[in-house]
Amino acid sequence: MYKLDNLFARLTVAGLAVLSIQVAYAQNTQGSVKFPGIGRNATPAEVMAWDIDVRPDFKGLPKGSGSVEQGQAIWESKCASCHGVFGESNEIFTPIAGGTTADDVKTGRVASLADRKQPQRTTLMKVPTVSTLWDYIYRAMPWNAPRSLTPDDTYALVAFILSLGEIVPDDFVLSNTNIADVQKKMPNRNGMTRNHGFWSVNGKPDVNGSSCMTNCVKFVQIGSTLPDFARNAHGNIAEQNRLYGPYRGSDSTKPPIDKLPGSSAEGLAHAADTHAATTKGPAALFKNENCSACHAPNAKLVGPSIADIAAKYKGQSGAQEKLMAKVKNGGSGVWGAIPMPPQSQLSDEDRATLVRWVLTGQ
Amino acid sequence: MTKKQIELSAEDISAVEKPANRARLVKAPEHFISQELIADINSNGLDETRRGFLRKGFLSAIGGAAAGLAAPMAFAAGEGDPAILEKQEWQTTLGKNVATMPYGVPSIYEANLIRRESPGLTRVSAASVAFTPLQGLFGTITPNGLHFERHHQGWYNLNPETHRLMVNGMVKNARVFTMNDLMRLPSVSRTHFIECGANTGLEWGNVAVPTVQYTHGMLSCCEFTGVPLKVLLEECGADLKKGKFLLAEGGDGSGMTRTINLESCLDDTIVAWSMNGEMLRPENGFPLRLVVPGVQGVSWVKWLRRLEVGDMPWNAKDEAVHYIELMPDGMHRQYASIQECKSVITTPSGGQQLLDKGFYNVSGMAWSGRGKIRRVDVSFDGGNNWRTARLETPVLTKSITRFNIDWVWDGSPAILQSRAVDDTGYIQPSIKVLRDLRGNRSIYHNNAIQSWKLDSNGEVSNVQVG
Numbered sequence: 001m002y003k004l005d006n007l008f009a010r011l012t013v014a015g016l017a018v019l020s021i022q023v024a025y026a027q028n029t030q031g032s033v034k035f036p037g038i039g040r041n042a043t044p045a046e047v048m049a050w051d052i053d054v055r056p057d058f059k060g061l062p063k064g065s066g067s068v069e070q071g072q073a074i075w076e077s078k079c080a081s082c083h084g085v086f087g088e089s090n091e092i093f094t095p096i097a098g099g100t101t102a103d104d105v106k107t108g109r110v111a112s113l114a115d116r117k118q119p120q121r122t123t124l125m126k127v128p129t130v131s132t133l134w135d136y137i138y139r140a141m142p143w144n145a146p147r148s149l150t151p152d153d154t155y156a157l158v159a160f161i162l163s164l165g166e167i168v169p170d171d172f173v174l175s176n177t178n179i180a181d182v183q184k185k186m187p188n189r190n191g192m193t194r195n196h197g198f199w200s201v202n203g204k205p206d207v208n209g210s211s212c213m214t215n216c217v218k219f220v221q222i223g224s225t226l227p228d229f230a231r232n233a234h235g236n237i238a239e240q241n242r243l244y245g246p247y248r249g250s251d252s253t254k255p256p257i258d259k260l261p262g263s264s265a266e267g268l269a270h271a272a273d274t275h276a277a278t279t280k281g282p283a284a285l286f287k288n289e290n291c292s293a294c295h296a297p298n299a300k301l302v303g304p305s306i307a308d309i310a311a312k313y314k315g316q317s318g319a320q321e322k323l324m325a326k327v328k329n330g331g332s333g334v335w336g337a338i339p340m341p342p343q344s345q346l347s348d349e350d351r352a353t354l355v356r357w358v359l360t361g362q
Numbered sequence: 363m364t365k366k367q368i369e370l371s372a373e374d375i376s377a378v379e380k381p382a383n384r385a386r387l388v389k390a391p392e393h394f395i396s397q398e399l400i401a402d403i404n405s406n407g408l409d410e411t412r413r414g415f416l417r418k419g420f421l422s423a424i425g426g427a428a429a430g431l432a433a434p435m436a437f438a439a440g441e442g443d444p445a446i447l448e449k450q451e452w453q454t455t456l457g458k459n460v461a462t463m464p465y466g467v468p469s470i471y472e473a474n475l476i477r478r479e480s481p482g483l484t485r486v487s488a489a490s491v492a493f494t495p496l497q498g499l500f501g502t503i504t505p506n507g508l509h510f511e512r513h514h515q516g517w518y519n520l521n522p523e524t525h526r527l528m529v530n531g532m533v534k535n536a537r538v539f540t541m542n543d544l545m546r547l548p549s550v551s552r553t554h555f556i557e558c559g560a561n562t563g564l565e566w567g568n569v570a571v572p573t574v575q576y577t578h579g580m581l582s583c584c585e586f587t588g589v590p591l592k593v594l595l596e597e598c599g600a601d602l603k604k605g606k607f608l609l610a611e612g613g614d615g616s617g618m619t620r621t622i623n624l625e626s627c628l629d630d631t632i633v634a635w636s637m638n639g640e641m642l643r644p645e646n647g648f649p650l651r652l653v654v655p656g657v658q659g660v661s662w663v664k665w666l667r668r669l670e671v672g673d674m675p676w677n678a679k680d681e682a683v684h685y686i687e688l689m690p691d692g693m694h695r696q697y698a699s700i701q702e703c704k705s706v707i708t709t710p711s712g713g714q715q716l717l718d719k720g721f722y723n724v725s726g727m728a729w730s731g732r733g734k735i736r737r738v739d740v741s742f743d744g745g746n747n748w749r750t751a752r753l754e755t756p757v758l759t760k761s762i763t764r765f766n767i768d769w770v771w772d773g774s775p776a777i778l779q780s781r782a783v784d785d786t787g788y789i790q791p792s793i794k795v796l797r798d799l800r801g802n803r804s805i806y807h808n809n810a811i812q813s814w815k816l817d818s819n820g821e822v823s824n825v826q827v828g
Binding site: 032034039135143193201202205207220223230231235239243256257258263287 | 471472475480481485487489495497498514530531535536539540547569570571572573596597615623625626656674675677679681683686690692693694695696699702709715718719731743744747773781783789791796800807815817818820822824825826828
């Protein structure tokens with residue numbers, strides 16, 4: 001029996017090999033003259049599978065439609081955890097909506113880009129074309145599960161975003177037939193220029209420096225320095241340089257030294273005891289797995305703070321298991337309307353470590 | 363692993379070296395054998411007891427040598443430097459076997475020079491930046507493990523066996539290539555810099571970060587190997603008369619798409635699989651990335667899986683929402699691609715500490731997206747007077763050129779600057795010249811002259827002049 005199976009397997013493999021060689025040969029003869037045997041023609045299905053880009057003239061846009069209402073439902077379950085319920089969140093990425101007016105829709109120029117009344121530039125303040133929103137959402141969203149939306153989902157989400165900017169009304173249905181008309185209402189559709197020298201390597205630069213060599217400035221004025229409190233904002237700089245050699249790093253955990261260390265570096269008391277600090281353990285895991293995007297130690301961000309979670313579950317039996325399941329499967333309703341997306345990428349071990357750390361700080 | 367080793371060695375050092383013993387000459391091994399023992403061995407030969415005495419003396423001598431590593435160089439007059447007078451561990455014991463580290467890692471003493479994120483720059487590390495430690499690099503080539511990282515949706519280790527490159531759009535035949543196919547084609551190897559359009563972008567408004575790693579570290583330079591884009595497009599029968607633009611698409615979750623202006627990039631763009639002689643690193647696009655010399659890094663699409671020839675720009679998300687420059691009148695400059703001529707002094711640079719007055723080799727990097735570096739001038743007085751630096755060869759087009767200049771520091775405060783000129787005659791501008799035209803909300807394409815202030819205590823800090 002074993003022998004028969006083995007023989008059958010061999011025959012099958014051989015058969016497939018012959019078949020695939022024939023296919024490859026047939027395709028190779030279709031194109032390559034200069035480099036015979038290299039590459040093959042793409043099948044129509046292959047091109048269709050990958051050629052998903054949508055241009056400003058809507059070449060590549062699939063048929064479909066979606067309403068603002070449908071978009072809102074998808075948004076709240078898949079997008080709000082990062083972008084806020086109204087696309088206003090500035091916690092993880094810059095806000096999607098805000099900063100545009102009915103007047104901007106008329107002029108095609110977002111006034112607050114020039115008058116600086118908005119502290120933050122939102123997506124709708126910048127993006128000149130609807131095609132851009134459609135293309136990006138379809139190809140890359142949701143952030144942790146790209147390519148999981150259907151064309152109709154995408155139409156609905158774009159419609160919802162446009163309604164947040166009051167570019168379309170709340171009862172609007174966006175479709176492949178009316179999308180070009182909507183593009184004519186984009187608030188910043190006239191806000192982009194290619195009239196500059198950076199587009200082409202042969203372009204003309206907009207500025208040029210001075211070639212002055214002596215007595216070039218009357219007096220040297222320092223316009224900006226790092227404030228003293230920022231001295232250690234990037235960690236200990238001593239640990240980010242060689243511990244030997246003529247250029248050491250300053251110990252930014254301490255105030256500047258009084259005098260030169262001396263050519264033997266004797267005056268750098270810290271030199272021997274500064275060495276690269278490793279970040280390991282649950283705190284590093286928390287950061288590296290992007291939990292810190294939504295949760296902070298003591299402040300509410302998109303999600304509750306670590307301190308609040310620990311307080312809520314303090315003394316509860318089975319809290320560890322309960323929270324581990326929540327982290328794995330996601331959850332909603334405990335801390336507000338914004339759901340926590342499932343974190344299925346985490347190993348059981350890492351989940352256990354993270355939850356223990358959240359609950360006990362250890 | 364290497365970090366742990368460093369910690370251990372530091373512990374070892376502190377265990378054998380009490381502060382009071384610092385700078386004291388430690389006895390050489392032979393001094394640990396008493397005259398009595400030598401006489402004893404000479405007359406009676408070695409036995410286990412006598413071997414034990416020897417071994418003990420030898421081990422404490424090794425401890426002394428380790429202490430010498432961290433001790434300052436000061437020593438009593440007439441004696442000498444322990445680093446010379448004492449036998450070192452590596453002179454007196456057997457070293458490690460060949461291929462103990464089959465791919466090799468840097469010395470444990472180099473563990474501080476690593477890619478680093480700037481705290482608070484982004485909230486999510488999968489869409490963030492890790493900066494190259496320019497303050498510790500030499501020459502022009504970036505080691506592969508230190509090449510800066512910028513991802514839009516995290517990186518993956520793509521399987522090269524199932525990776526495909528599709529060429530479609532305005533071509534006679536839409537074609538598919540495997541890595542096996544591509545690596546059989548005629549290849550070129552060229553050295554080019556890659557710089558993120560946002561490099562130094564944090565400093566448009568004011569000084570924001572302390573070191574050259576964070577001000578300029580979205581910059582790397584490598585020898586890339588791959589097939590010229592032109593070869594592939596011609597192979598597919600691309601219509602290069604009507605098809606003036608190319609869409610490059612990545613195979614990652616963001617499906618990163620960028621419009622390439624074929625008119626100016628067709629001749630030197632490479633579809634590359636190798637960086638500095640090895641395959642691309644996963645975090646730099648393994649197994650395939652686009653190399654678009656002179657053009658901002660975001661266009662060097664990583665994990666490249668598709669090239670589409672077209673007759674208009676695509677206005678992709680990163681061409682319409684990011685990588686656009688806000689001008690004072692509220693207009694955005696779109697498709698600002700070219701990285702203009704720029705330079706920076708890397709040693710000494712912000713956050714560093716000079717040890718003493720006297721001679722220094724001041725060194726830095728210069729590069730231009732439009733061609734070769736022609737000259738670099740250096741000022742030590744905040745831009746009042748300038749001296750021309752030495753350019754080290756090779757001076758390659760759209761590549762980093764290393765410059766050096768001799769300097770004797772007299773111990774008084776100084777402001778160091780470098781100013782590069784490329785072979786189009788373009789001179790690197792001051793931040794004031796840039797701001798006067800573009801305002802301070804641009805984020806991208808800040809190629810201003812960098813100023814480093816040196817205080818009389820030897821500490822260097824990041825400042826802006828004017």
